[in-house]
Amino acid sequence: MITSASLLSVITFIYGLTLILYVIAWIFKKPVFGQLATGSMVAAALGNTAGIGLRWFESLQMGYGHAPLSNLYESLIFFSLTVAVIYLYLEYRYRIRVIGAVAALIPFLAMAYASLPSISSEIQPLIPALQSNWLIAHVMTCFFGYAAFALACGISLLYLAKSSYGDPQKGLMARVPDFSTLDELTHQMVTFGFLFLSVGIITGAVWANQAWGRYWGWDPKETWSLITWLVYATLLHARLMRGWEGKRIAYLSCLGFFAVLFTYFGVNLLPGLHSYQ
Amino acid sequence: MNNTDKNDSFFDRLWKLFTSVKLSVALLLTLAVTSIIGTVIPQNQNPMLYQQKFGEVLYPIFEALSLFDMYNSWWFRLLISLLIVNILVCSIERLSSTWKLIFPEKLNFRADRFRKSPNRTEWIAEQSPEALKGVYGDYIIRHFRHSHIETDDTAGYLIFGEKGRWTRLGVYVVHLSILLLMVGALIGSIFGFEGYMNVPVGASENTILLRNSDQSMKLEFDIRCEDFTVSHYPSGMPKEYRSEIAIVDNGKTVLEKALRVNDPIHYAGISIFQSSYGKVPGDKFTVVFTDNASGMRVEKRAAIGEQIKLPADGGTLIIEDFTDNFSFRGHNIGPTFLSRLVEKSGTPQPLILPLDYPSFDKMRQGDYAISIEKIDYRYYTGLQIARDPGIPMVYAGFIALIIGCYITFFMFHQQICIELRPADGRTTVSVAGISPRNRPGIKTAIKRLARKLGKLTGQENKPV
Ligand code: HEM
Numbered sequence: 254m255i256t257s258a259s260l261l262s263v264i265t266f267i268y269g270l271t272l273i274l275y276v277i278a279w280i281f282k283k284p285v286f287g288q289l290a291t292g293s294m295v296a297a298a299l300g301n302t303a304g305i306g307l308r309w310f311e312s313l314q315m316g317y318g319h320a321p322l323s324n325l326y327e328s329l330i331f332f333s334l335t336v337a338v339i340y341l342y343l344e345y346r347y348r349i350r351v352i353g354a355v356a357a358l359i360p361f362l363a364m365a366y367a368s369l370p371s372i373s374s375e376i377q378p379l380i381p382a383l384q385s386n387w388l389i390a391h392v393m394t395c396f397f398g399y400a401a402f403a404l405a406c407g408i409s410l411l412y413l414a415k416s417s418y419g420d421p422q423k424g425l426m427a428r429v430p431d432f433s434t435l436d437e438l439t440h441q442m443v444t445f446g447f448l449f450l451s452v453g454i455i456t457g458a459v460w461a462n463q464a465w466g467r468y469w470g471w472d473p474k475e476t477w478s479l480i481t482w483l484v485y486a487t488l489l490h491a492r493l494m495r496g497w498e499g500k501r502i503a504y505l506s507c508l509g510f511f512a513v514l515f516t517y518f519g520v521n522l523l524p525g526l527h528s529y530q
Numbered sequence: 531m532n533n534t535d536k537n538d539s540f541f542d543r544l545w546k547l548f549t550s551v552k553l554s555v556a557l558l559l560t561l562a563v564t565s566i567i568g569t570v571i572p573q574n575q576n577p578m579l580y581q582q583k584f585g586e587v588l589y590p591i592f593e594a595l596s597l598f599d600m601y602n603s604w605w606f607r608l609l610i611s612l613l614i615v616n617i618l619v620c621s622i623e624r625l626s627s628t629w630k631l632i633f634p635e636k637l638n639f640r641a642d643r644f645r646k647s648p649n650r651t652e653w654i655a656e657q658s659p660e661a662l663k664g665v666y667g668d669y670i671i672r673h674f675r676h677s678h679i680e681t682d683d684t685a686g687y688l689i690f691g692e693k694g695r696w697t698r699l700g701v702y703v704v705h706l707s708i709l710l711l712m713v714g715a716l717i718g719s720i721f722g723f724e725g726y727m728n729v730p731v732g733a734s735e736n737t738i739l740l741r742n743s744d745q746s747m748k749l750e751f752d753i754r755c756e757d758f759t760v761s762h763y764p765s766g767m768p769k770e771y772r773s774e775i776a777i778v779d780n781g782k783t784v785l786e787k788a789l790r791v792n793d794p795i796h797y798a799g800i801s802i803f804q805s806s807y808g809k810v811p812g813d814k815f816t817v818v819f820t821d822n823a824s825g826m827r828v829e830k831r832a833a834i835g836e837q838i839k840l841p842a843d844g845g846t847l848i849i850e851d852f853t854d855n856f857s858f859r860g861h862n863i864g865p866t867f868l869s870r871l872v873e874k875s876g877t878p879q880p881l882i883l884p885l886d887y888p889s890f891d892k893m894r895q896g897d898y899a900i901s902i903e904k905i906d907y908r909y910y911t912g913l914q915i916a917r918d919p920g921i922p923m924v925y926a927g928f929i930a931l932i933i934g935c936y937i938t939f940f941m942f943h944q945q946i947c948i949e950l951r952p953a954d955g956r957t958t959v960s961v962a963g964i965s966p967r968n969r970p971g972i973k974t975a976i977k978r979l980a981r982k983l984g985k986l987t988g989q990e991n992k993p994v
Contacts, residue, residue: 381771448935466803483562
């Protein structure tokens with residue numbers, strides 16, 4: 254019987270393969286590579302979903318039965334899936350494949366990180382503080398937001414790479430979408446992420462109010478999510494009101510994703526309630 | 531807006547400062563950056579710890595800047611207040627013009643504004659302009675709030691449609707939500723409270739210790755803890771903390787409920803949360819007298835408040851109190867009984883009886899060394915008690931924030947124009963749209979509209 258852990262480590266390699274296929278499709282013009290890459294991404298996303306489902310099933314069999322969203326390992330797996338799904342939607346909607354190279358890199362790195370021995374992949378029962386339906390709403394919305402921000406950052410990096418390239422119409426960069434499309438995609442991903450991050454912070458606040466009797470306590474994780482939110486709010490105002498676009502928005506989007514990464518990982522180095530490890 | 535000149539009064543210039551988005555961008559970034567401090571320096575800890583950590587130079591500076599309670603400091607509150615004034619002033623400044631935009635007295639449609647639009651899509655249809663006008667006109671009337679058809683000078687037609695003007699209010703909903711959150715938080719901090727209470731099993735309590743202060747407060751009712759249990763998973767991880775709680779109001783039990791984490795009790799505007807637990811010594815324990823000369827042990831069962839006779843009629847011992855953490859010459863010696871010894875000859879003297887150091891009392895060099903063993907513990911449940919009358923407003927702010935963001939980001943004001951020009955019995959159809967601030971969504975909306983219109987009249991118009 255195949256376990257979720259072994260299935261998910263296979264998926265890690267499929268994401269790696271997807272990455273390679275997207276890079277090949279980027280370099281060589283043959284459409285078949287692009288179709289292969291897309292197929293591989295779809296397969297990885299399906300496998301990823303199956304892995305999460307299987308893990309849920311395993312937890313049911315162990316008598317715990319909670320959705321696999323309760324520790325760092327499980328959140329990384331879910332994060333990978335959300336990146337893949339959002340990307341596939343973008344590819345379908347905008348018919349752009351070059352971004353796939355960036356989009357496959359993110360889940361590949363996340364899943365590879367999750368499989369490090371220092372990150373426990375054991376299925377653990379829920380401690381009393383986590384036994385709440387708000388956990389599911391909170392984690393899912395936060396990670397949808399994080400995934401959109403990750404893609405926004407990837408697209409911004411592509412933008413910056415293209416703009417620092419000698420002639421953006423030549424070589425590899427010629428196949429990267431034009432500046433205005435990249436800019437628009439970044440903006441779309443940021444607004445999508447911002448809505449989900451807002452809902453994520455709100456569900457977290459409602460949950461904290463139910464568990465601890467206060468909706469906001471300035472604990473480091475909460476504060477960092479607010480910092481992230483403020484950075485993206487700055488970006489949105491700079492763009493909508495001051496007409497910023499292009500490079501400056503790309504830099505802000507990278508700064509925002511840095512704040513996301515710190516909220517996600519860095520906070521574990523600081524003292525606080527969200528002991529997500 | 532009036533133009534800036536030197537004669538503007540101070541108030542005018544201040545007003546102008548607060549209408550600027552530069553200020554909001556600066557404030558948002560400043561809040562983001564300063565918030566980091568409080569995540570690096572743990573907040574609201576014992577001043578001694580800070581002194582040790584930061585030394586004599588930095589400590590007074592940090593203290594003066596309120597860095598140890600920065601989210602409540604004057605300067606952090608000032609930043610938030612500036613943001614609020616910024617949002618208010620900006621909204622007041624713009625709402626009237628936005629309002630006029632949303633509810634215009636007369637709509638005016640001008641075809642030339644659409645001709646330059648980059649999303650303009652064109653195709654050739656087999657039907658006559660008149661036929662197309664009927665079908666497309668119907669569609670636009672049904673799907674757009676405002677519409678208008680006019681004849682073009684080249685004997686073609688122009689069909690205009692417009693919808694989503696009201697979505698321009700989305701931003702105001704978002705900004706209103708921020709105000710609701712702030713006002714709700716303010717109401718909570720003025721009229722609410724937050725504190726802790728420990729209730730031993732079988733006991734009732736009504737006094738809470740307020741958070742971050744040494745004050746206490748009395749509730750109007752009693753909280754009784756009938757029972758407390760901790761259950762564990764086979765791995766040893768905690769599975770459930772459960773307190774059987776009864777609320778006793780005016781001597782009557784008015785509510786009984788199993789209190790668990792994530793499942794609070796609400797009574798009379800006050801919420802009760804399962805927060806911690808611990809042990810207190812139960813009624814009975816054993817006092818051991820060890821003869822310092824012979825080493826002989828005499829044991830007696832006793833309880834707090836009881837008088838215990840010393841062996842050989844040597845006097846009495848009264849166990850007065852118990853504390854979880856007793857500090858002896860600056861060292862924490864853990865759970866300790868505090869007692870008073872009245873010997874036959876001599877004045878009463880206080881005795882410290884730490885549980886973890888049974889030979890502690892040997893130091894006194896009396897006839898007997900006294901220690902305490904075999905305690906029956908009982909649990910107490912640690913409750914967090916809070917009242918926050920700001921919650922409804924905060925939650926209203928949450929809902930407004932979500933709805934407002936959705937409207938602002940995913941809906942937009944759009945105006946479209948379909949142009950039908952006769953071309954040798956056939957018709958050139960072109961569709962274009964504009965939206966304020968060139969919202970990216972308009973491109974997709976036009977693509978879809980073109981596809982839809984093409985289908986209505988049997989063309990597969992692949993946008994070129
Ligand atoms: C956190 C506190 C916030 C402050 C201090 C703030 C402040 C401001 C100010 C001063 C303006 C310009 C004045 C106006 O047009 O009314 C503005 C505009 C705007 N804000 Fe905010 N804002 C905040 C939060 C947000 C959030 C969370 C969003 C996200 C949806 C948002 C979206 C917008 C938009 C879209 C505009 C442009 C309005 C327009 O198109 O006319 N704001 N903001």
